[in-house]
Amino acid sequence: MFSSKEQFKRRYLQRLEMMYGKRFEDTTVMEQYHALGQLVREAISSRWIETNEAYRTTKQKQVYYLSIEFLLGRLLGNNLVNLGVYGLCEEALGELGINLSEVEQCEIDAGLGNGGLGRLAACFLDSLASLDLPGHGCGIRYKHGLFDQKIVNGYQVELPEQWLRHGNVWEVKRADKAVQVRFWGEVETYYVKGRLSFKHVNAETILAVPYDMPVIGYETNTVNTLRLWNAEPAPFPTNRDALTYKRETEAVSEFLYPDDTNDEGKILRLKQQYFLVASSLHSIIRSYKKHHEDIQHLHEYVAIHINDTHPVLAIPELMRILLDEENLSWDEAWSVTTKTISYTNHTTLSEALEKWPEHIFKPLLPRIYMIVKEVNERFCRELWELYPGEWDRIERMAIVSHGLIRMAHLAIVGSHSINGVAKIHSDILKMREMKDFYDVYPTRFNNKTNGITHRRWLLKANPELSTLISESIGTDWIRSPMELRMLEAYADDSSFHHSFQAVKKKRKEILAHRIKQQTGIVVDLDSIFDVQVKRLHAYKRQLLNVFHIMYLYNRLKEDSDFEMVPRTFIFGAKASPGYHYAKKIIKLINSVADKVNSDPRVAPYMKVVFLENYRVSLAEEIIPATDLSEQISTASKEASGTGNMKFMMNGALTIGTLDGANIEIREAVGEDNIITFGLTAEQVLHYYQKGGYTSLDYYHHHKSIQTVVEQLVNGFFPNVGSEFEMIYDSLLEQNDEFFVLKDLSSYSLAQQEVERVYRDQRSWYQKSIINIAKSGYFSSDRTIKQYSDEIWGLSIR
Template sequence: MFSSTLEFKNTFLKRLEMQCGKSFSESSSRDHYQTLGSMIREFVSNDWIATNERYLASEGKQVYYLSIEYLLGKLLRQNLINLGVEHTVQVGLQDLGIDLDELEELEADAGLGNGGLGRLAACFLDSLASLNLPGHGHGIRYKHGLFEQKIVDGYQVELPEQWLRSGNVWEIRKADRAVKIPFWGKVEAKMENDRLVFHHQNAETVTAVPHDMPVIGFKSKNVNTLRLWNAEPSPFPIHKDILKYKRETESISEFLYPDDTHDEGKILRLKQQYFLVSASIQSIVRTYRKQHTSLEQFHKHICIHINDTHPVLAIPELMRVLIDEEGYDWDKAWHITKHTISYTNHTTLSEALEKWPIHIFRPLLPRIYMIVEEINERFCQELWEQAPGDWQRIGELAIIADHYVKMAHLAIVGSFSVNGVAKLHTEILKKREMKPFYQLFPEKFNNKTNGIAYRRWLLKANPPLSALITDSIGPSWTYSAEELSQLLKYQNDSSFLEQLLKIKNENKQRLADIILDKTGVVVNTGAIFDVQVKRLHAYKRQLLNVLHIMHLYNRMKEDSNFSTAPRVFIFGAKASPGYYYAKKIIKLINTVAEKINNDPIVGDKMKVIFLENYRVSLAEKIFPASDISEQISTASKEASGTGNMKFMINGALTVGTLDGANIEIRELVGDENIFTFGLTADEVLHYYQHGGYQSREYYHHDYRIKQAVDQLVNGFFPGVQNEFEPIFDSLVEENDQYFVLKDFAAYTDIQGKIGETFMNKNKWQKMSLTNIAHAGYFSSDRTIKEYADEIWGINPL
């Protein structure tokens, strides 16, 4: 149906009439989108079926990737690109008077994620399929995903995100593959046939129904599967309030990350986590049983990868299946389990390493708690045998301690591989955050630096740059990102550099049009587009950026002769609904923007823009237009970052601390092609360990800092009394946990250097080209090959 423009048009028109029950002249754009989507899904169905049959018949190993988040974005154009039919479809639709861009706008972002964790999972699925690797994704089909963000009077307001309002054309509901998930109830132990058998009595059962989506590889016959589980009521228990049970059941797959300030929210989050892993493992085992009579060799054919701590209950759930349903003894079940599970850690932040109160865990998941308790007892016994009497070490390493179940501890003990996501991050895990575990299990720890689905971030997000690259070095880079290094031969080619600049300016104009449409602000496209888009979190230091903007504004107001390169500062970020401090930062950004953008003295020398509802489809417009990529987290806090890689491959230059993958970017491009500043990770960790930092000294001794920080509370911003006192207090009274004031001077200096460098267009374009040429290393294809070879043991099929 996509073999030629004519064939496509004929099929499209026939399908439209059959599917929508109306003539083409009466049809709507929504009808056109639904028709095209169903055509694509049907087109790949043969390959999808063939891929699954190939996997079923294979004796090789397969990986199942479990993640609480998948930030998929829009799939229509990406699927057309991967199938190699984008041009045919675009021309065919044009002939019918239909704009493909407009159809794409109708598609909702599949926002089943919050930030880097979920986008990484989506990139990994893309690479698994493109490399013909047997890899399956499992997640939750959230009805609302992450909230939709509105900015009202400068404040973040959260609205339910309605991505399923018009259905999801890519999914197939498979009710026949549904499984049952038990919560609450009691566990009874009985001796049967000389072995202890456990029965989960009076459980409240939820049905998990899979919705499968095809994951289409780039110009490959391979079509992998993302299976998203939806929570539906089971036959109603007679003794339950039916409406209450229905509401509680459906809430499991309603929202991503419900507020867990209170026990009710904690119960719901823990329910979500067990719902995901129990449904997934039951499904995996059922599929495995189609080939194998027993699970004796399960770990030799299956790897289950847990993306951060959210799916760690896969460990006790697999134990439950092996012991209670398959009849294995503890030692055999434990051997299979810990050789099946691998774990990626994504953070060094202690608050992000999940732990669950026993008073919630034990009644909600009684059988799972028994298994975790047994794992803990046996592990602590091993520690005792290694060092009798060392209670402190046992307390530090125990899985259950101080009335909590510690999920990261369970993940490490119950897996065969633990990896960090950048060289620095992995070293911090080994030497500091997880040092006692590294000493115990050194063979488990390894690094896998993150990567991005670079085809999406170039071919889809930046077609003009992609075309220039292909014209210059040929199309092989679309299969092998390392080929981008061939661009280095154009470093001194003035014609190429001019084309690069022209493309950047066109992309900036496109973004400027979006900014005007969304905010009503006209921006200067000749200015530096200085961009910080990511989750709003104190450690990511959007505050440092804002204080520097306030300082620049003060300079402009005080000194009419002050000259600097014009700048457009662009922010995009969502703050978690319960994260009070982060919401204050959003209000501050918008308050600063209102003051600066309406000051005639500043004019077009500086503008501050906050783009609401940051998401994948908006990111695809922002990255190609960016000149500066703000990666300014407190060193040691950002595990890796992947936004830094998307900016880099689109030719933006990084201003960053020596944190996460910024370090590896610097190693690739050289000091002269990146702007680094600030404390190192070792210096930050030394301050945390030994003290010695006094933020008040910086506040009192640097006039620039004192002026900007005082403006938070001295009435400089009219109409926001006391609004920013918590920010002031965090910096001055609470000793500035993330070293914003400590790094302020270095950040201001490097921003001055950026302004000077930008004035030299030729030098800037050379630096930009160098970044693009070295960005191939950060392809998720490379990352996935490393996972496949060094952790999962899977091979292309």
């Protein structure tokens, strides 16, 4: 792309001065960032064009990955790494007096996602391009994303996420490919040549305008596309008040996950989901028909994958297109639809399996509602033939029941593949949560354990460790991450230990600087960096971690002989704006931090840090510096997790429950190289089904547990009043749904094992290196190859 440093400098300076009409010496760092981004995007434009042309001319099957989230992080550095020019650009810019790292800091994380769902989608796009596979993303171009989190007096405060305030250097607007999306109105029925036909009339139309972003593969010529849809008012008359129509239209692509605690919010969320699938499917079908005549062969050239239940309306929307626009019969359309669409389930939480009230769904999407009702009627007739008289079973499995449309049921019935994202998760789906459907469609269910792109989470995020690895085993691991297993030969190598220790200390220094800059807290570099960063949710049990910190604090205060290995407890998490319980836990974490960090008795042993506004770019600083990775969800609740993979890849040890991919990590590294505790998934599910757990028993019979629970409400935390009564009541009056008190003693013992191992640094480094060596399996390259081979049927470009 750039043949030499001199050529790069020439082109860069020319671009910078042309863009801003001033001398290089007078430009700002932000202007330098934008010029570099524009230069890189234009430099790969020929590859982007060639990739799309290759897909068209060879008529290769392509996958379209529909997701409500794409948590991309910063793209400049990652794109330079994938293009193989990061070092060249860094040196060339250095010669101009520009620090590339400072330029990268100007890029704001794209506000297109929140947690693991969106980060997984981003990793998958990277792997598709890096493996030369024809695959694209389809999402929404949120103006404000979720929110920017500020911590004020310990409370989460949500501010608009202004990620587009300086523009997005990576996107290209495709106004000529805008799509009309229709809401409300009525459906007229009529006959054409003896065939019943349908027409959506009196609809409110909005425009979906695509913005394309290039997805650059690692040292390959493949550049795939992430297409993001922006909602804009349609340029033709409407009976609505113009300002109200404009405001409601733009709201569709304004925020990720609008509050749906009332009907107005539910309507907006449902609008978002249909907006995503209607615009994406229109674009996909339009592209297909340019090069293929028979729509009945769609599934041979197109795979549509729905990432969780948010894009499930792709099923009835594809049926609508095939029935109303392509004039297929129901059976023909259903055959094409089910062969084209596949579905990933990401949860066993009932509240996350979306259900839409019919009284909202029907008027907003009248034709889609008719199709869903017809799908339900036909499916229930099929069930009646299989299970005559079993009304309870049919009621459980119905897509439409008791005034609700069950999106997960629609996803299963309308797709040819349903996969979980870790072995235990897929087994729970088959054997428990979706057993009724597994009995009917056993061949549709399969597992695809999640993965992460090692290029961002190791090569880019931890260059010092990457260099150490490459110096030791060569660079083949970058293309073939399973080659990391060669590091196992260095597990007992004291020289490698010394080098690894130096790398870890360097990364801890970087994070310590960030902590000091952001919070004013000075942390001990020789302490265990004990980290829990993820979405704030009760089942992820940040509360368990906090209770253990309170327990340690109490011991240090009560027992003058008690000592512990110094620890820095680091948290990062956003709570959904309407999730009040999670916000109380954020306040509790910060209250504990205030208590601990201001107490001279515990200062030599403990610090507690909450880093606000957790995001991808912050994770890239936290994860390489981590010693201990907290993966402590209630067993059976975490479908997979991907943070656990990022931490192990950077040499952190995991303390965790036997949940999600923790189980497969344990299988990979061996029981001696991970620290597990707590209830198993079987035990948790048994309690849920049969009862038998009483949290008050643990409260009354364990003095240390009673103490920390009482400290929520007895004035231990000054100036908080009744702030934590909700948490207190959840544990005792509501019987501790996620077994925090049940697992607390086991967790405490596991943490003692952490200390024991850490005191033996040789043993700790052995375990760290084995974790890195075994992490190659958890690359998203492996996951995507399995999707490609076993679900989508793609071939390499």
